Amino acid sequence: MVLVGGRTQRKITLRLLPFVLLLYITAYIDRVNVGFAGLSMTKDLGFSNEVFGFGAGIFFFGYCLLEIPGAMLAEVWSARKWIVCIMLLWGAVAGCTGLIHNAVQFSVMRFLLGLAEGGFFPAVIVYLTHWFTYEQRGKAIAILMAGIPLSSAIGAPLAGLLLQVRWLGLPSWRWLLILEGIPAVLAAIVTFFYLPDRPADAGWLMPEERDWIINELRSEQQRKQSFAPARKMAVWRHPVVIAVTLSYFMLNISGYGLTFWLPKIVQKLSGFGTMQLSLLVAVPYLVSVPAMFLCGWHSDKRDERRWHATLAALLGGAGLAFSQVFDGSPALAFTAITLAAIGMLAYYPPMWAIPTQFLSERTAAASFGFINLLANLGGFVGPYAVGFFTDRTGNYTAGIYVLVGTAVAGALIISLVRTHDKQEMLPVLAAEA
Numbered sequence: 456m457v458l459v460g461g462r463t464q465r466k467i468t469l470r471l472l473p474f475v476l477l478l479y480i481t482a483y484i485d486r487v488n489v490g491f492a493g494l495s496m497t498k499d500l501g502f503s504n505e506v507f508g509f510g511a512g513i514f515f516f517g518y519c520l521l522e523i524p525g526a527m528l529a530e531v532w533s534a535r536k537w538i539v540c541i542m543l544l545w546g547a548v549a550g551c552t553g554l555i556h557n558a559v560q561f562s563v564m565r566f567l568l569g570l571a572e573g574g575f576f577p578a579v580i581v582y583l584t585h586w587f588t589y590e591q592r593g594k595a596i597a598i599l600m601a602g603i604p605l606s607s608a609i610g611a612p613l614a615g616l617l618l619q620v621r622w623l624g625l626p627s628w629r630w631l632l633i634l635e636g637i638p639a640v641l642a643a644i645v646t647f648f649y650l651p652d653r654p655a656d657a658g659w660l661m662p663e664e665r666d667w668i669i670n671e672l673r674s675e676q677q678r679k680q681s682f683a684p685a686r687k688m689a690v691w692r693h694p695v696v697i698a699v700t701l702s703y704f705m706l707n708i709s710g711y712g713l714t715f716w717l718p719k720i721v722q723k724l725s726g727f728g729t730m731q732l733s734l735l736v737a738v739p740y741l742v743s744v745p746a747m748f749l750c751g752w753h754s755d756k757r758d759e760r761r762w763h764a765t766l767a768a769l770l771g772g773a774g775l776a777f778s779q780v781f782d783g784s785p786a787l788a789f790t791a792i793t794l795a796a797i798g799m800l801a802y803y804p805p806m807w808a809i810p811t812q813f814l815s816e817r818t819a820a821a822s823f824g825f826i827n828l829l830a831n832l833g834g835f836v837g838p839y840a841v842g843f844f845t846d847r848t849g850n851y852t853a854g855i856y857v858l859v860g861t862a863v864a865g866a867l868i869i870s871l872v873r874t875h876d877k878q879e880m881l882p883v884l885a886a887e888a
Contacts, residue, residue, distance in 0.1 A: 508842020525574015
C-alpha cells in the first residue's frame with residue numbers, strides 16, 4: 456500500500472501541478488504587467504503616481520467580489536469549469552485594457568479585470584484539496600505559489616521585448632497589454648479538456664491508485680468532521696482564520712506594493728533602459744523560486760507552518776527596510792530588495808497550509824474565499840500608498856517604510872496562530888452546530 460501511495464502521489468504531482476502552475480503564471484502576468492506598461496503609459500496619458508497606484512490597486516476591489524462565491528462554486532459545481540470561465544473572461548478584459556485613453560478608463564478596466572479573475576486562486580486551492588492530502592499540500596501549494604515569482608521572472612523579460620513593439624503606430628505599452636491577454640484564452644480551452652475534476656475522473660490512474668487517493672482524502676475529511684466548525688458562517692469567525700486573514704492582508708500590502716512599483720524603483724536606482732531593466736527586475740523573483748520550494752518542503756517535513764511563515768515575513772520587512780538604508784548604493788539596495796522578495800514569497804506556502812490543517816472540504820472552500828476576499832484588499836492599499844506618498848514627498852522612501860511596517864505586522868500576527876491544540880482552535884463553536 457505504501458508503494459501504491461507513493462506511485463499515486465508522483466503521478467498526480469507530475470500530471471497536474473505543472474499545468475496548474477502554468478495557469479497561475481498566466482493569471483499573474485496579466486495582473487501585474489501594468490507595472491511595466493506604466494513605465495511609458497503614465498507619461499503618454501499624463502497619469503500622476505497616485506492615479507497609477509489607484510488604478511493598479513483597484514483591480515483588487517473587483518477581484519474580491521467573487522472570492523467567496525467563486526470558492527464555493529468551485530466546490531459544489533466544478534473547479535475545472537469555473538477556472539475555464541474565469542480565464543476566458545480575464546483574457547478578454549486584459550487585452551482590452553490596452554485600448555484605454557484616460558484615468559477613468561484605466562480604473563474601470565482594472566476593476567473589470569479583477570472581477571473577471573476573481574475566484575481563480577481560491578478555486579485552484581479548492582482543486583488541490585481534491586487531489587492532495589494534508590501531508591503533501593504544503594509542497595503542492597509551494598509549487599503553485601511559485602507561479603508568482605516565475606510569472607515575474609518570465610513576464611519581465613517578455614515585457615521588455617514587447618515594449619520594443621510599435622506596430623500600426625500604437626505605443627508599445629498597448630501591445631504589451633493586448634498580446635498578453637491572448638494566452639489566458641488559449642489556456643482556458645486546453646484546461647477544459649486536460650484537467651479532470653476529481654480522482655474518480657482520472658483515467659490515467661490505475662484502479663488501485665484511484666482507490667488509494669479517494670480513500671485517503673475521505674479518511675482525512677472524516678477526521679476533520681469531528682472538530683471542524685459545522686456552520687460556514689462560524690468558520691469566518693474562527694480565530695485561526697481571522698489571524699491568517701489579517702496576516703495575509705498585511706503581507707499583500709507589502710508584496711503588491713513592491714510588485715507594482717518595482718520596475719519604476721529599479722529604473723530610478725539603475726537608470727537602465729527598458730530591456731536591461733526588465734532583465735534586472737526578473738532577478739529577485741527568479742531567486743525566490745527555490746526559496747519558496749524550500750520553505751514549503753521544510754514546513755511539510757517539520758509539520759510546522761507558523762514559524763516558517765513568521766520568519767519569512769520578517770525577512771521581507773527587513774529587506775525592504777535595508778533597501779532604504781542603502782539607497783545611496785544601487786547594488787546593496789537591489790540586494791536588499793531581492794531578500795525582501797524572497798521573504799514575502801516564501802511566506803505563502805506555509806501560510807496557505809494552515810487553514811487546510813483542520814477544516815473540512817466545504818468549510819475550507821468558504822475560508823479560502825473569505826481569506827482571499829479580505830486579504831487581497833491589501834493589493835489596493837500597497838500600490839496606492841506608495842503612489843500617494845511618492846507624489847507628496849518626491850521619493851519612494853515613505854511609501855516603502857509603510858510596506859516595511861505591514862510586513863512586520865503580518866509576521867507578528869501569524870506568529871500568534873495556534874493550530875495543534877484543538878481546544879484553542881474551537882472555542883465555543885461547537886455550540887453553534
